[in-house]
Amino acid sequence: MTASPTTEQIAVVEVLSRCRELVRPALVRAVKRLHPWHAEMAAFSLGWERVDGTPAPGSQGKGVRQALTLLGAEAAGAPARDAVAGAVAVELVHVFSLLHDDIMDGDETRRQRATVWKEYGTGPAILAGDALFALAVQTLAEAPGSRSAPAVRLLASTLADLVRGQADDLLFESRPWVGPEAVQPQEYRWMAEHKTGALLGCAAGLGAVLGGAPASTAEALRQAGRHLGVAFQVADDLLGTWGDPEVTGKPVHSDLLRRKKTYPVLSALAADHPAARRLAALLDAGEPLGAVEARRAAELVEEAGGRAAALAEAQRQLAGARRSLEGVPLVPAALGELLALLPYLVERTA
Amino acid sequence: MTASPTTEQIAVVEVLSRCRELVRPALVRAVKRLHPWHAEMAAFSLGWERVDGTPAPGSQGKGVRQALTLLGAEAAGAPARDAVAGAVAVELVHVFSLLHDDIMDGDETRRQRATVWKEYGTGPAILAGDALFALAVQTLAEAPGSRSAPAVRLLASTLADLVRGQADDLLFESRPWVGPEAVQPQEYRWMAEHKTGALLGCAAGLGAVLGGAPASTAEALRQAGRHLGVAFQVADDLLGTWGDPEVTGKPVHSDLLRRKKTYPVLSALAADHPAARRLAALLDAGEPLGAVEARRAAELVEEAGGRAAALAEAQRQLAGARRSLEGVPLVPAALGELLALLPYLVERTA
Numbered sequence: 118m119t120a121s122p123t124t125e126q127i128a129v130v131e132v133l134s135r136c137r138e139l140v141r142p143a144l145v146r147a148v149k150r151l152h153p154w155h156a157e158m159a160a161f162s163l164g165w166e167r168v169d170g171t172p173a174p175g176s177q178g179k180g181v182r183q184a185l186t187l188l189g190a191e192a193a194g195a196p197a198r199d200a201v202a203g204a205v206a207v208e209l210v211h212v213f214s215l216l217h218d219d220i221m222d223g224d225e226t227r228r229q230r231a232t233v234w235k236e237y238g239t240g241p242a243i244l245a246g247d248a249l250f251a252l253a254v255q256t257l258a259e260a261p262g263s264r265s266a267p268a269v270r271l272l273a274s275t276l277a278d279l280v281r282g283q284a285d286d287l288l289f290e291s292r293p294w295v296g297p298e299a300v301q302p303q304e305y306r307w308m309a310e311h312k313t314g315a316l317l318g319c320a321a322g323l324g325a326v327l328g329g330a331p332a333s334t335a336e337a338l339r340q341a342g343r344h345l346g347v348a349f350q351v352a353d354d355l356l357g358t359w360g361d362p363e364v365t366g367k368p369v370h371s372d373l374l375r376r377k378k379t380y381p382v383l384s385a386l387a388a389d390h391p392a393a394r395r396l397a398a399l400l401d402a403g404e405p406l407g408a409v410e411a412r413r414a415a416e417l418v419e420e421a422g423g424r425a426a427a428l429a430e431a432q433r434q435l436a437g438a439r440r441s442l443e444g445v446p447l448v449p450a451a452l453g454e455l456l457a458l459l460p461y462l463v464e465r466t467a
Numbered sequence: 468m469t470a471s472p473t474t475e476q477i478a479v480v481e482v483l484s485r486c487r488e489l490v491r492p493a494l495v496r497a498v499k500r501l502h503p504w505h506a507e508m509a510a511f512s513l514g515w516e517r518v519d520g521t522p523a524p525g526s527q528g529k530g531v532r533q534a535l536t537l538l539g540a541e542a543a544g545a546p547a548r549d550a551v552a553g554a555v556a557v558e559l560v561h562v563f564s565l566l567h568d569d570i571m572d573g574d575e576t577r578r579q580r581a582t583v584w585k586e587y588g589t590g591p592a593i594l595a596g597d598a599l600f601a602l603a604v605q606t607l608a609e610a611p612g613s614r615s616a617p618a619v620r621l622l623a624s625t626l627a628d629l630v631r632g633q634a635d636d637l638l639f640e641s642r643p644w645v646g647p648e649a650v651q652p653q654e655y656r657w658m659a660e661h662k663t664g665a666l667l668g669c670a671a672g673l674g675a676v677l678g679g680a681p682a683s684t685a686e687a688l689r690q691a692g693r694h695l696g697v698a699f700q701v702a703d704d705l706l707g708t709w710g711d712p713e714v715t716g717k718p719v720h721s722d723l724l725r726r727k728k729t730y731p732v733l734s735a736l737a738a739d740h741p742a743a744r745r746l747a748a749l750l751d752a753g754e755p756l757g758a759v760e761a762r763r764a765a766e767l768v769e770e771a772g773g774r775a776a777a778l779a780e781a782q783r784q785l786a787g788a789r790r791s792l793e794g795v796p797l798v799p800a801a802l803g804e805l806l807a808l809l810p811y812l813v814e815r816t817a
Contacts, residue, residue: 152635154634217594240637244630255624258619259620269616270608272604276600
C-alpha cells in the first residue's frame with residue numbers, strides 16, 4: 118500500500134470492476150425481493166446506501182467473491198453471465214455472514230461505518246442475516262437449467278462449513294494459550310479454511326459448476342479458493358498486528374490488544390524458542406494487555422518466528438491455490454486473471 | 468384440555484407418534500453432522516437432552532410439522548419414507564426459527580426450560596440457528612432423486628416468507644394502537660400466514676412434492692398448511708390472553724401484560740364499539756399494564772367482540788384448510804388423518 122500500483126494491480130482492479138458491473142443489476146434485483154426493512158439493511162451493509170437511504174458512493178467492497186465466480190465460469194469456457202446467479206448468491210452469503218459475525222464478535226464498526234446490529238439493533242440484524250441467507254439459497258435454487266441443483270448442493274455444504282469454522286473461531290477464545298488444550302497452528306488453518314476459505318472456494322467452484330465444467334475442474338477451483346481463504350486470513354492477521362493504523366483504521370497491535378488467537382501468535386507459541394515461553398507467560402497472565410505489553414508481545418512473536426511463519430504460510434497457501442488452478446485445463450485468459458487476483462488479495466493486507 | 472381425550476384425539480396422538488418414530492433416526496443422523504457444539508444445542512432445543520447432555524425424556528415437541536410432511540406424501544399416494552428428508556428439513560428449520568426468534572423476542576424460557584440463547588449465550592445461539600438452517604437446506608439438496616430440486620425451491624421460498632412474517636411481527640411492536648398507522652387485523656393475518664403458516668404449508672407441500680404428486684396437489688396441501696398456521700397463531704393468542712396458567716405455564720393475561728399485538732386485541736380495536744375506544748385509551752396511555760389493567764383490557768377485548776372474532780377467525784381458517792384438502796384427489800386414509808390433525812392442533816390451545 119506504499120508505492121504506486123503496479124500494472125498488474127491496475128489490471129486486477131479492472132477485472133474486479135468489470136465483474137461488479139456484470140453482477141450489480143442482478144444483485145440489485147435480488148435485494149429488491151427482500152422485505153423493505155431487510156433491503157434497507159442489505160443496501161447499508163453492501164455499502165450502497167447510508168442509514169438514511171441516501172446513496173453512499175465509494176464505500177462498497179471490492180467484490181472478490183463475485184469476481185471469483187465469474188472468472189470460474191470463464192475459466193471453464195462459459196460466458197460470465199452463466200454464473201451471475203452464483204455470484205449473487207455468494208455475495209448475499211458474504212453479507213449474511215458479516216451481519217451475524219459482527220454480532221457474535223461484538224464488532225461495532227466495519228469499513229469505518231457502524232455495523233448493522235449497532236445501527237439497527239441485534240434482533241433486526243439477526244433477521245436481516247437470515248433473510249439474506251434465505252435469498253441466497255432461493256436465488257440459486259430458482260436459477261434456470263439443470264445446473265441449479267449441483268450449485269445448491271455446493272452452496273449448502275459451504276454454509277455448513279462456514280458455520281463450523283466460525284464455531285471453532287468462537288471456541289478458540291475460551292481456550293488457553295499454553296498446555297495440551299492450547300490452539301495449534303494446524304487447528305487455526307482448519308478453522309480459516311472453513312470460516313473464510315469455504316466461501317471463496319464455493320465462489321470459484323460455483324462459477325465452474327454453473328459454467329458446465331467437469332467435476333474435476335470445479336473441484337480444483339474450489340480448492341484454489343479454499344487455499345486463498347487461509348492465505349487471506351493469515352495475511353489479515355499480519356495486518357491486525359503489524360499493519361499501519363493509517364491503512365487499517367485500527368490501533369497498532371489491535372489484534373494483540375484484543376488477545377485474538379491469530380496465526381502469528383499461535384505459530385510463535387508453538388515454537389521451541391525462549392521468546393515463545395516469555396510470550397506465553399505474558400499472554401497467560403490473564404491481565405488485559407496495554408499498549409506497552411502489546412508492543413512487547415509483538416516483539417516476542419517476531420522473535421519466536423511467528424511473523425515469518427505467517428508470511429511463509431500465506432505464501433504456501435497461495436502456492437497451493439496456484440497449483441490447484443494449474444492442475445486442470447482452464448481457458449488461459451481467465452486463468453491469468455485468477456492468478457493475478459490471488460496475490461493482489463493477500464498483498465493488499467500483508 | 469379439561470375432559471378426557473376423545474377417541475379422535477387419541478388417534479391423532481398415535482399418528483404423531485408414528486411419524487416421530489419414522490423421522491427420528493434420520494433426524495438424529497442429520498444432527499450428528501453438525502459441529503459437536505451445535506449438535507449439543509440442537510439436542511437441547513429438540514428436547515432430547517438436558518444442558519449437561521443427559522437424556523431428557525418426555526420434553527420433546529409434538530412433531531406437527533414432520534407429521535404433516537409424511538401425511539402429505541401418503542395423501543399423494545407415496546410411502547411416508549419418501550418424505551423423510553423433507554420432514555427432517557422442516558423440523559430443522561423449525562428449531563432454527565425458535566432459536567433466533569427467542570433471541571429477537573427476548574424470551575428466556577420455552578416449554579418450562581431455558582431458551583438456547585439464555586443457556587449458551589446470544590452469539591452461540593445465533594450460530595447454532597445458522598447451522599440448523601444450513602443443515603436443513605443441505606438435507607433436502609442432498610436427497611436422492613429428481614424431486615430434490617423442486618423441494619429445495621419450496622423450502623427456499625418458505626424461508627423467505629418466514630423471515631418476512633417475523634419482520635412484520637417485530638415491526639408491529641413499534642406501531643401505534645390507534646390511528647392510521649395502527650395494525651389492522653388483515654395485516655396480522657398476512658403476518659401469521661408468513662411467520663407460522665409458511666412452514667406448516669411447506670411441511671405438507673414438501674411431502675407431496677417428494678411423494679411425486681402433481682403440482683396442484685402439492686399446492687393444495689401447501690395452502691392447507693398456511694390456513695392451519697393462521698388458525699394456530701390466532702388460537703395461540705387466545706391462549707395467551709385467556710389460557711389457564713396451569714396449562715400455559717405463563718401468568719394469566721400474559722400477552723396483555725407484554726402489550727402484544729394479538730389478533731383478539733387488534734380485532735377489538737378495529738371494531739366500532741364503545742369498549743374498543745376505552746381499550747384504545749387504556750393501551751395508548753403508554754403506561755405498563757399491571758394485573759388490574761390487563762384484566763380490564765381482557766374484559767374490554769371481549770366486550771368489543773375481539774375474543775369472538777378470534778374464535779371465528781380460527782374456525783374460518785380451519786375451514787379454509789379443509790376446503791383446500793378436499794379440493795384435490797387424496798388417498799382417503801391419509802386425508803382422514805390430516806383432517807383429524809387440523810382441529811387437534813387448534814383446540815389444544817384455544
